[in-house]
Amino acid sequence: MVLFLLERLTPLPVDRAWRLLTDWPRHADVVPLTRVTVRTPAPTGEGTVFVARSGVGPLAFDDPMEVTVWQPPEAGAPGKCRLVKRGSFVTGWAEIEVHPYGDGASRTVWREDLRVRWLPGLLDRPLAWTSRRMFGRAMDGLLAADGGRTG
Numbered sequence: 818m819v820l821f822l823l824e825r826l827t828p829l830p831v832d833r834a835w836r837l838l839t840d841w842p843r844h845a846d847v848v849p850l851t852r853v854t855v856r857t858p859a860p861t862g863e864g865t866v867f868v869a870r871s872g873v874g875p876l877a878f879d880d881p882m883e884v885t886v887w888q889p890p891e892a893g894a895p896g897k898c899r900l901v902k903r904g905s906f907v908t909g910w911a912e913i914e915v916h917p918y919g920d921g922a923s924r925t926v927w928r929e930d931l932r933v934r935w936l937p938g939l940l941d942r943p944l945a946w947t948s949r950r951m952f953g954r955a956m957d958g959l960l961a962a963d964g965g966r967t968g
Contacts, residue, residue: 818909819945823927823953826918827960834923835889835896835915837959841867847958848951850877862887866903880907890915908932927956
């Protein structure tokens, strides 16, 4: 099991940062060798299901996720989304939060509990390092997609 937390500051307003981080198909643009398919009709809300398929050929796997908490930011309140991983290979959960920060900017938080079945505990540290790096780059890419800078 790997538990990690990532934070980013962005000049983007809260609602824009929220939309960028919760646009599930766009995650495939920033995660190598991955495509994302949303299996439920729009708009996103509690009960939305999507699948990230990662890898190549016989080494690919599905990472199905369900949105279990959906609280978009409104009236100065932060936004929060919780995803539960429902796969047979990758399990756990992720939470994405977007908070107002300063004058029109945002502080984003990505918290994840990642479990890979059949992976021995001895490999938790390398998995944690790799996951923080991969998800950090994904956050940066998603938030920078329209010219915003992250810090």
